């Protein structure tokens with residue numbers, strides 16, 4: 328039997344729970360043609376909720392541009408070409424008409440950039456043409472452009488400017504939602520005065536799942552597969568603290584172990600198995616951190632202040648703590664809000680078990 332708790336890939340639209348308010352806000356933003364940036368830590372369900380949005384907006388064609396890891400304008404042009412080819416049929420037909428007029432062939436951009444250098448197109452010009460294709464088609468067919476992992480655009484020289492220039496006078500023609508997990512980098516892209524998208528977008532945050540949603544997810548998943556969840560939902564929530572992927576990972580382990588006996592009795596072994604499975608990746612995270620960053624995470628995991636007796640004992644000066652917190656926030660290990668917390672509850676759990684205070 329398959330587990331009802333998917334914890335690796337973005338969820339199918341019908342499995343997105345607990346995001347009604349966010350979906351309503353996103354729908355309003357898109358309908359009003361206001362540029363929206365969806366911010367949230369890794370694995371908080373940004374892609375899932377946007378897929379659900381696309382599915383809900385039946386009158387609008389969604390073009391889904393994932394720019395994860397792009398390194399050049401050629402990469403972005405290639406991804407946009409592929410996104411246009413994957414668009415719903417009605418939009419794609421429109422896009423093909425426009426493309427023919429500006430003498431671009433959709434679906435071949437990757438091959439064009441694989442040619443010997445002399446016969447490659449100019450990346451900036453090709454990207455500009457593909458943006459034109461999208462914009463002209465969007466002027467004829469209601470469209471939503473989703474740019475997932477948007478902060479990676481910021482690392483490609485000239486990319487944000489190219490997009491801004493293309494969208495500048497056309498923003499009211501289509502919906503635009505961008506999403507990203509490098510929260511500080513994303514904020515910087517829209518709030519930094521020197522940035523091309525300065526002041527352009529409304530920022531929406533995706534938060535943890537609430538206890539009621541977690542209870543419903545666990546109850547539904549167990550019921551659908553004929554297993555009794557007992558009191559497992561609150562145990563999951565106590566550890567995962569609403570972190571969506573961690574919730575599903577723990578629910579999956581509880582469900583798997585419930586095959587061997589009552590879910591509540593099996594919870595201890597389910598949690599132990601998850602901890603054992605993650606130990607290697609937690610060590611890898613730990614090993615990539617500076618000593619000050621490790622000390623800060625240890626203190627936060629134990630709910631201790633970053634300044635005072637305990638931090639003195641660890642040899643953490645206030646200057647070192649401040650710059651470590653900044654780094655940890657930038658890398659998504661620590662949340663941006665106050666009070667600061669460790670983003671991943673299972674990383675905090677690992678610190679508490681491995682490095683007690």
Ligand SMILES: Nc1ncnc2c1ncn2[C@@H]1O[C@H](COP(=O)(O)OP(=O)(O)OP(=O)(O)O)[C@@H](O)[C@H]1O
Nearest residue numbers: 333334336344369370371372373374375571572575
């Ligand atoms: N609404 C939800 N209800 C239950 N679980 C969810 C929900 N949203 C996300 N998840 C869980 O989180 C996992 C990651 O979701 P998703 O890939 O959408 O997040 P993301 O924020 O786009 O992550 P990344 O930063 O890695 O791109 C899913 O596989 C699922 O287990």
Ligand SMILES: [Mg+2]
Nearest residue numbers: 373374375475
């Ligand atoms: Mg994602």
